[in-house]
Amino acid sequence: MNAPDHPAAQGKIMLVGLGPGSHDHLTARARAAIAEADTIIGYVTYIRLIADLVEGKEVIKKSMTEELDRAVEALDRARQGKKVALISSGDAGVYGMAGPTFEVLFQAGWTPDADIEVEIVPGASAINTCAALVGAPLTHDFCAISLSDLLTPWPTIARRLDAVAYADFVVALYNPKSGRRTQQIVEAQRLFLRHRDPQTPVAIVKSGHRPKQRIELTTLERMAEAEIGMLSTVLIGNSNTFIKHGLMVTPRGYANKYAVEAGERNTHAGEQAGRSLSTGLNGWLATIQASGRSAAELAADYGLPEDYIAAALLSELPPAGEEAEIEG
């Protein structure tokens, strides 16, 4: 940080993720950042969630569409030496204010060694906080897709939906529906049904961890009929996800370690439940190299690109061995 010629107060922009909005789920740093700030800027709904923490501060409430205005106001105040908290629900980096703010800062010629400090305070995103309310749906690979086509071309969104439906991710849909934008969730359902069982579990969480919280468990087949709005997050399970006793759970792959009730799990194409050790990378390379089958045949079997299989057939087998993994 360069020392300013005049010893003025140094401005700061803090991008604060509130988590779901209840004070219980604020991090210590998020709360301290709000306390440290002279100025609070955010969407009016989110400012309401922390109303008791912003008394005596300058509070700038913006509508949903004024994201760039929020960033411009933050920069303006920070240039005056103010400490500004730009608040987002969930995580400030996930469809939040962090991206637009850096774009505005760069555009204004800001650099990290300039006289305005920028701090990002992470928070739990809607995918995490909604998942916590319905069970354990995110135990395996997952992704987040916004169905808002306001700034993203629909074909880009559709390609993403199709790709992750095929590749069997657990998927969270952000911005699934709004008053005027009602067809996107139907299109998403159509793309998913090309690859997934109509009975795939789906959870719809509205206003999670807030007073008007509402949770609905349904299926892919019935998803589009459910009550979904601007404050809903839609969680679609993978091919192994099940609902039991009102909880949505995605197993991580422990099928070989204890008995599992019949009918709760499916084995995905190319996957063998309980045979994971032998189907890791090394085991798989050994299997395909010993198979005597062509790259084209193997590509069809495994649903993988032929050129990738061809390279794998030529690759040297690394020494075998497995070890435990870290959590995320």
Next chain:
Amino acid sequence: MNAPDHPAAQGKIMLVGLGPGSHDHLTARARAAIAEADTIIGYVTYIRLIADLVEGKEVIKKSMTEELDRAVEALDRARQGKKVALISSGDAGVYGMAGPTFEVLFQAGWTPDADIEVEIVPGASAINTCAALVGAPLTHDFCAISLSDLLTPWPTIARRLDAVAYADFVVALYNPKSGRRTQQIVEAQRLFLRHRDPQTPVAIVKSGHRPKQRIELTTLERMAEAEIGMLSTVLIGNSNTFIKHGLMVTPRGYANKYAVEAGERNTHAGEQAGRSLSTGLNGWLATIQASGRSAAELAADYGLPEDYIAAALLSELPPAGEEAEIEG
């Protein structure tokens, strides 16, 4: 909750996500859950992160491989009427203890109205907390993939890598590499290079928000050469992600709202920068229906399945209209 015949203390299992591990990023609820617990169970490395919060409690340290043991111990203590905090780094639902715990509970005949309460305390996952350290890479659709093939067949992982590389997600790789498991990151790179520019920005965050934090910004082409270990998270940008002044930023799609320096953005196939309003679902349906082109031609143009395009060509145009969206 059914009243027990004997008024014994009611057991409770709290699945607590610590976030990155520093006390600053603990939520109020996570801290309170740890305080409320009689017994703390977790991986030894994570227990060390909260050592000062667990004094005077029974602390059960487990190795990385003993996930089911941890869940079984938690159930055992909860049956004795204890309050147990099962701790995970990041979010307890993301490759964490929530999934294995519900599986063990179900196996033991537990139901939500039984005498043991279960609470999931969400936290910010590594994808969020690492992103906060490098800029704003998650501004657009993203996914998380674990490269651990200990419990997941490699073809499943490879299909997922290929699908999301094609569909232009921002991707976080969890468990990217370990002492013995070094080839998976090379395979991931190979699959990504089938679809992505070798110059795609990549950030590698090791021990984020902890004393030994280390951040490396690199490219897809050089990713596999970087220092990556068990405590690293790898963030791969999408086709619009750029690095500027040491920050990794994914634009959300504001290209039409202010000037952008040449060379920082690419327009993805089928995507027109700054033309988002006319390429939303309604605009796109109108465009393809007026094009006079066949479903096969359009499928090739847009990289979407022909049957999906065929259905879209027949679909009724919903009334036009756009509105603002909620953040996540």
